[in-house]
Amino acid sequence: MAATVSEISRGLEAGEFSSVEITQEYLERIDKHNPTLNCFISVTGEIALEQAKTADTVRAEGNADRLTGIPLAHKDLFCTDGVRTSCASRILDNFIAPYDATVIEKFRAAGAVMLGKTNMDEFAMGSSNENSYYGHVANPWNISRVPGGSSGGSAAAVAAGLAPGATGTDTGGSIRQPAALCGVTGIKPTYGRVSRYGMIAYGSSLDQGGPFARSAEDCALLLQTMAGFDQRDSTSSEEAVPDFSATLGESIEGLRIGLPKEYFAEGLDGKIAGVIETAIDELRRLGAEICDISLPNTGLSIPTYYVIAMAECSSNLSRFDGVRFGYRCDNPVDLEDLYKRSRGEGFGAEVKRRIMIGTYALSAGYYDAYYLKAQQLRRLIKQDFQQAFSEVDLILGPTTPETAFSIGAKTDDPVSMYLQDIYTISLNLAGLPGMSLPVGFSDGLPVGMQLIGNYFDEARLLNTAFAYQQVSDWHLRVPEAFK
């Protein structure tokens, strides 16, 4: 079973099966494979079947839309009214969200079905999904490997066919990197394209929600529902949302694609470089014009990102205080003890590291040296992209410097983990859209190619990925154990 969102949508439309039947089928697959993969923190079977039943009624009444009755999984960072939203943290292990995130509300309104909430790195901080209070997620292509992070559960669920599509969030690569490592398609939209309301905040000037699916066609469909202005998100964009599906299939003849030399330099695995070269040749055959470009400040993106993300997280996560919701320590002696132990016991090690670095960077005497400096470099990084987009329509490179690494391989060295994000992180700093799509394998593990677009140019990204997927079938490959 490798059904895509689009195939399921057509099957439901043609009456080949009902939403209840297909939902049941996915729930059975989750039941069978989740003990191995640990993709889901919560499976919401009862809600799913109820929503599926409603969707079938809506369809019978002739009011179905394209996502009516489609089962999906949601990263456990989107608040879901009445359903635990843990952010993979002990501090929210008992948190039943009292409202829906805008993204969840939109999928509900579109008639989609929620299969469950997916595993992730705690508070979206991580690149391997090993920082979850609920244990790591296994990569369906090789269960001794990581699925990437932070949206590892969503990526692995789609790769293993436990959901045809899933939501994720991307603060420094958390959609694109796991998509690459699990061999699925994922898109991080322009900052502000998808509402952050009800998305538990990590780095507010970087966070952006987006979909995972098997194909660009499916991502277009899912992003259509997710995107749009939202009054409740103060940085939501009022830019009009085009019909992403309508432009799929347009020719990419003459499309100017730039290859940043910094993305093909030292540090990139040679086999990945080879796979990417082959994919570039395919795009050339489709009429794209390939040229070399430079993003000279690429090397600065990791230190810059970690200062900004950690500063923002130290502020955002101050709300978890053991007073109004979430975990509270036993027998606090006074209020300070309550704060300190609730947070100390509730947060995992990586979250504590990031809060402390952020606190340090924002503290008196260090603000200019760290936070202000990082914001200045952030502008230089953005200007690199603006310069590049005066010459090309799209930027292309590998999504990650290596394929899925072994579980435990990088857990002792936070810095080596951070370096995994070298190609993805600068987009978040610049606020640009990017997507990852599978373009081959290296030693049996998927290789992802990243496409970077100009502001609000998701339609072009999706169409370019779609064009490639019309002449390749990497995106349809399914790991043997999950066929």
Added chain:
Amino acid sequence: MTLKTEDVRNIAHLARLHIDEDVLEQYVADLSSILDLVDQMNQVDSSGVAPLSNPLDATQRLRDDNVTESDQRDKFQQIAPDVEAGLYRVPKVIE
């Protein structure tokens, strides 16, 4: 080491995080290596560059000052660790 044990103790206090003494040295090492990475920022002279806080250079959007939220105290307090008579309970603050 960029940081000393006492620095990390102080940062943990500012962040209101309890850190067990037996793992404190590990944090000193980890945070120091992160700050070493961060110090790469100093390779570039950025004097005179305007800081960028919103990637789209957008400014805060304002709206009319109308009431849009309804009172949901009971719902919100259902998930609180300790409430009484509509109030959140914490250990005694004032002697």
